[in-house]
Amino acid sequence: MKGSLARFRFMAYLTGVGLLVLTVGVILKYAADAPTLVAVVGPIHGFLYMIYLVCAFDLSLKCKWPPLYTIGVLLAGTIPFLSFVAERKVTHRVTAKMAETAPAA
Incomplete structure (x- = not known):
């Protein structure tokens, strides 16, 4: 779960x-009337967003998030x-879950 969280972050x-x-x-x-930045960054952002979706969905499966929470995180990009x-909310949630499931020392 730790690796999935790092990739997601x-x-x-x-x-x-x-x-x-x-957006800029x-x-x-x-x-x-300067479309160059959109022409360059648009496809890059689209590609990165697809990777974000995969990372977020992977983390959601490992953490067993409810579907509505998963959809919210997926749309956040x-x-x-x-x-x-x-990212902040997910990190706090996953960190708390990891601490909860960690064996007592």
Whole structure:
């Protein structure tokens, strides 16, 4: 579960940053007629989002999340800044679960 969490966290940050850059690109595309940033970052973000989905779904299976929670985490990569919030909440949730299931020393 620890490895899945690390992969998820990395992809959440990467997807979040990509989406923020893409948002700036969309603003530039329509405000300054500069579509280049969207043309470059758009496909990259799309690819990274697919990897994010796989990592988040893998973690959800290992942690046995409810379907609605899983869907919320999966959609977090589509709203600017939300992937960062979801990453924090997921990290706290998974860390608590790992501590709960860890053998007593």
